[in-house]
Amino acid sequence: MSSYSQIISDISHVSYLLQKAQVCYDLSPINTAIGRMTKFCGKDGLIGYSVDKLKFQITDIPRGTVPNNIEILELCLNIEINEKKLKEQEVQYPIKVDENLSYNFSLELDGWDKFAVCHYASWHLDFDKKDEKEVDFIHPVFHMTFGGNYLKKKIQEGNDFGHMLLLLSPRIPYPPMDLILGIDFVLRNFFKKSQIQGILENSQYQRAVKNSQYRLWRPYMLSLAHYWCGMKNCLGFCIDDGLEYEIMPYLMK
16 A cells, blocks of 8 residues: 555646646646645544646547537536545455445536536546445446536536437446546546656656556455456455445346
């Protein structure tokens, strides 16, 4: 598990690279988060932060975008996360959620066409632990879904979404993301390789992403591996019973 100072250092390096590549409008949401982390991190064994409206300017509209006359695309990344410091052999949820702590991850997209009409889209990644008996539809504890509060708000404000159909399903299983993994997700999915190659090839950026993947994705992947191998060669691991079914409820018991 990376130290709290290492997490802050990783975020700072990634922020600097975003500024250098000029892919963000304003990095103050990250700077604010770093300031609060420096002051409060480590309390109760947690490191937590929130980043609101980290805006990316997407200059090359992704091919296949509908409507096909979008000329300006802006993406906002929002995240609230509280991480637990796990021991090396612990395979548990690395994210803490209770009545006072939340996990939120969302992408909000605004696209303006040549007539200056704005079109909207959003995705969100939920951590939503529910008893299997309480839900009518399959419900991975971590899941990515199209839509969410951003689109609901736009509809309530009277925006016309035409014949678009919004559903809570499917809830697509996806490993948890922090700020660094969220930034990496945005860069790799919405920017051409030629524009972000300098970031992706930077050794400090690669180390930051690997550190976040180790903290957040390793427990996720090990819990799934447990379904098939039972961790027979990893007897020292402490795995929460049934974790694999909560993460991937499609697995047959």
